[in-house]
Structure formats: C-alpha cells, structure tokens
Amino acid sequence: MTEQKYILKNQESFELKHIFECGQCFRWNENEDGSYTGVIKQGVIRVEKKENEIIFEGILDGEIQEIIEQYFDLKRNYDKIKMQLSNIDKYLKNSIEYGEGIRILNQDLWETIISFIISANNNIPRIKGIIERLSRKYGRKVVWRQKEYYIFPTSEELKDASIDDFRSLGLGFRDKRVYETTRMILEKKVDLEKLHTETDTIKVREKLLILSGVGPKVADCILLFSTLKRFDVFPVDVWVRRVMNELYIKNEDETKVSKNEIMKLAKEKFGDLEGIAQQYLFYWKREA
DNA sequence: ACCCAGGGTCGTC
DNA sequence: GACGACCCTGGG
DSSP states (O other): OEEEEEEEESOSSOOHHHHHSSSSOSSEEEOTTSOEEEEETTEEEEEEEETTEEEEEEEESSOHHHHHHHHTTTTSOHHHHHHHHHTTOHHHHHHHHHTTTOOOOOBOHHHHHHHHHHTTTOOHHHHHHHHHHHHHHHSOEEEETTEEEEOOOOTTTTTTOOHHHHHHTTOGGGHHHHHHHHHHHHTTSSOHHHHHHOOOHHHHHHHHHHSTTOOHHHHHHHHHHBTTOOSSOOOOOHHHHHHHIIIIIOOSSGGGSOHHHHHHHHHHHHGGGHHHHHHHHHHHHHHO
C-alpha cells in the first residue's frame, strides 16, 4: 500500500454530497471540513472539492488515477445523460438540477451484494453501523495518518463466521442470508467473475436472484451500484414508490400502487437510462 | 411508554 | 399472487 495523491481539474458533474448521500454507498463519511473519507476495496481515500479542483489522497493498492477513474465512473459523459433525461419532463429536469453532481459509483461486486442484503427493511444509519462492525471484526486493518480503517471483508475472510457471529454484530434476521450467500459465493454456486462477462442484464439478474436475501429490489441495486453497472434497471423502494406516485401516478393511497406498474412506467418514460433517472428522483425526494 | 418506519425477502397459504 | 413475520434502532 502506498500513499498517493491525484488532482482532477474542471470535472463537471461531481458533487461530494450528491455522490455520497444518494444512498448508493455506505462507507463514506463526511469530515468536519466538508471533505469525505471512504474505505474501498483498494484502500482508504479522502476526497476534497476546492473550486474547480477535486483532490484525492489516500493509501492504496494500485495506481490512484486508475482506481479513481474506475470507481467514480469518470469515463462516462454525465452531461449527455442529464441532457437526455432533462428533455423528458419538468420533474426530471428539476430533480437533475437538484442532484446535478451525482455519479453512480462502480463498487466492488461482492461488497455491494452483502451491503444491500443488509439494507433490506433497514435504515441507513443502522446499515452503515452493521457494515462498519463487520469490517472491523473480519476485514483487513489499514492505518493512515494515525487512524485505523478496516477494508470490507472478502468472502474468504467470512468463511468461518457463523450465523450467531453475524447476529451478535446486529444483523438481525439478515444473519442467515449473509451466511448462506457467503457460502454460495465461496462454492461458486454463483460465480462473480462470470457475472461480469455476461452481457444480458436479465440473465445476470436471474443469477443474482439465486442468492439468499437477494430479491428484485436488492438485485437491481447491485446491478446499478456495482461494477456490473447497468442503467436498464429500476430499484423500487418506499421512496421511489412515493416519488413516482406523487409525480406521475397520483393514487390516493401510494401503498396500493403495484411495483410492476411503477417499473413499467419507468421503462416507458426513461428507457435504458431508467436506473440513473431513479437516482436523481430518489435523491431529490429524500433531500428536498 | 408506545408506536412506527426503515433503500425487502422469505415462507406459507 | 397476496400476506404476515422478521431483528433492531431512532424518532415522533
């Protein structure tokens, strides 16, 4: 691991708050000076935005520029995407203005799978706490600037953890799901390497659904927020149901709006960019 | 004190 | 296909 620094200049569509508070990640925390520090597979990174500069520094396995470009999806043209989506209607235009600096991260697939299994019927502070404790107990320790950080444990590092071990970390009823999914991945019942080479989103989704604790919503989050990076999915949770009903469906009782109806509408309206449209709408509804 | 909801999934009917 | 159960925690 080496300490490294990288500066990005004149980068459009990059706001720390928008990126880290739109619900896609759980291991980035704001510092007192407004910068953020996060733990990813390759190490620890601190990000700061100063005028037209974005400064990355940290201790990493691998070359920092390469890691940043991949993780923050820097090769993708978000201006073009936002333009296309803004033309669809005023609601989308408005929510994009609100979260104009969002980028959809390329997070480690294994970590994203376990994190979103933990997210089921849970709230964000608690999800973050569970993931932190899990990493502290089983993950690799990294010390940077006199502070300790813990990398998210690999499947190998969770090999000997029991259901009760997970329960004692506060996972609740998700203990069995994390345990079983870890086994299935270790045994390559679902081969994560192969998922990356499969082109058909429907097929990748089917494979993810085999995993314990992975239903339609969690599968879609994994497809969108991990290195699988599919935008032709539309995770429907309570917030998305709320915002879609409020803007388009206008049912008196939002709980009566079916998930299929929402997903069908999203595909019609947003097409193959529905995943990223979901993030702008989600962020706007939760923050505004 | 009490209730409710939170980026849902699973088992059962 | 619908329906309730499920750990736990923070907020009203």
